[in-house]
Amino acid sequence: MLCVTRQQVETLASGIGEVRVTRQVVEALAAGIGKARVTRQFVEVLSTVASPPIEVEATSTLSLSEEANREVILGYGVTDTLSLTEAANRIFVVSDTLDLSDSAIRVIIKSCIDTLILAEEATLEVPHFAVDTLSLTEDIAREAMEFLRSVAEDIILGEVIDLGLVKICRKNETIILSDEATFDLIKPAVDILVVTEHAVVDRVLVCIDTLSLTEGISVEMVWMRPADESLSLTEQAGVNKEVLRDAADTLVVTEANVAHYCKVGIDDISLTDEAGFIIVKWGADILSLIEDAGRAGSEYGRKRIETLALSDSATGVKQKDKSASESLSLGESATGIREVVGSATESLSLSEVVDAANVRSAFDTLTLWETPGYTSNRQFANDELIDLAELAESGFIRYRDAVDNVALNLTEKAYPGFRRLSAADQLQTVHIDYDPITYEEIITYEGLRDSATYYLIPATPRPAVDAIFFGEQATCIKINYNAIPESADDTLVMSDAAYLVTTGAAVDVLSATDAAAVIKSSLFADELDFTEEAETTVIRNSLGASDTLTLGEAVLWYNVLEDYLWVYHPFVGTGPDTNPEPPPSELEGPIPGITEFKLLYPSVGPFTDTLILRAPKLGNRDRLQMNRVSRETRGGTLIVYADPMWPKVQTLALNFSGLTWAEASGLHTFMDAHLGMEIGMLDWEHRFWKGILMKLDDPIVQDGPGCKYSVGFEFEGEMATYNP
């Protein structure tokens, strides 16, 4: 049995500027029946030096605020489905139902009959091409709208809504602004829609339109559509947008806002401020932004370019030049392929470290252990951070069994850390026996088993303590007398310990431990001599004289005495420990009315011979004869000894009278037939006894004419359960 446990605690980085990277590894390398325990505790303070400082930014940059403006560009030719949840960038449903909630800014472009429901404070733009219905509930962007396109349309705006609405209605249209909203509606050609209060919307339909919002919001929109369109801008949403359909379009979003795109053809969208998107779509796509997609991860489904990685290095699909806060959203991309290229500040952010920890953790479980060939590309702007990453990887212990003959693919550069090797030699003989009942093989090992374990902590570039541990455990499973000579030596040989050439710059510790334990042995095995020191060859290079080499050896064994020592406890009449068993609390009394007396053979049924007599005469005796020793001391004290195992003889002396000759002679016949054999006796009180007939010399006496035969015998036995 070999039990290997491992405990590892790592704190890779903490603080800003002062970085302490601590690692503690505690390993119980082996502990089993063999009583061999190799314990290693390894504590490393990897870095406490603030210079060069590890640039780690605070976690404040970790999150994009929920209010982050989102831009979504979407071009749909026909049917698209976009579902947005939470605070993500929301966009687009064509011929679908779009539910927008929360405070997102929405742009919805529809081509067909759609239903758009915006809840709460959303801001939205909805261009329609056909008969659509747009309902804005509550104070959505302080707006409530309904669109009815193609023919008569009604637009109902409520409250203080800044609204730019451009519509092209073929005929009758109705626009109702309930509150303070101001509208200009120009159609069907170049139109200018001016919302006087907060927003100014200029829009040109059919051709190039310009929509401008007067306040802090400016909207430019170039829209060329074959049919009706509408644009609604709400409040603070400043959007410059160009949509070019069926051709190349250019959309410029001037502020740090959200842009939504709906394109049919090749578009170029540039965001001038902090956010930049280029999204090209060709046809019907499915764009789904999940969760914090705007800052964390996104998935784009397209006909052409189907994969859009949110990471910066997602070349060709999406390029995102993010601020620090944006680059913090790395956790989502823990799916393996990930490249993070950022500025120094970005890459050195604490989030990167955290993320690295996550990645490292993934490596621990998925890559380093299961996939030795794991490679990871990371580019950090700071070497220190690379060190951290390396540390993250170094926290793992690779265990390979040398028996497997699998080479350890650990490179020091990629995976500095611990390595452990173990080799096992079994000097055993195997006997295969067969169970005569089940015909199964029973494999019995006899001999010695020798195992050598090897632990390696290669030196790392860091000034730290390098420790080299050698452990060997020799476990004797079963030793027979002829296995001793060949196995003893092998057990004590430490495998060539020249495993390591340690060039650590600091303290090197080489500890060799040899333990031999006999699990089960015969008497001969107890004589195994393990006093010979394990021959250990230690090669140390580049170590000074101050190195310490400690070799320890211990021999443990068990003497199994159970089979050879019988502990005898004499029973003495007094004393609390030898109290006799008290009589039972309840006794079964006699059952009256039984007149028959049976002698049965055998004592355990079914009975083959039965003799029935009448009940014995009064005067029967029940005799208890116990063995005990009574001694009187010189002082006159009476001491009585008895042992519970000493026999207690119970004898029944019985005499029968009034028997017929057949009964009397039958008793003799029964005695003759079962002389000395254990018989059963069911007495007149219906108690069953098992025992033997004694005192067989009682004569049969005829006391008078008729049934006046009398006879007697003694029965020695004990009461038992009547089980006919």
Added chain:
Amino acid sequence: MFRMEAPYPILQTLTVMPNPQFSDQETNLNTVSRKLAMDGTRYTYVKRRVRRKMLWSFRLSRNKALEVRAFFMSYFASKIRITDHRNRVWLGYFTSNPFEFDTPSRAAPAISPMPKGETQTIDIEFEGEEQ
């Protein structure tokens, strides 16, 4: 009332018995050995024993006899405390061997729930010291 308790001193079991039959015996176990010198001088060697040897004979119902029988089975070699019919307390051992229960006659009409049955007699030999 005759009480037998065992084992002493950690008493576990008490058996209450009727008073013993007449003809009970109490024997002094002291011994004296007389020696005469050639000149006729008499020398006596005395061995004093505090113990007494008691012999009681009990007539029991069958059920009580079974109870006493079980008592013997358990404590035949244990130290017994007996409170005799004179309310004297004795500590000692049974010396009867064997214990023999005789069944001389039938019992009187039963007292419910006692069954009708037999009477038994048992002679108990006991050596002990009076407390």
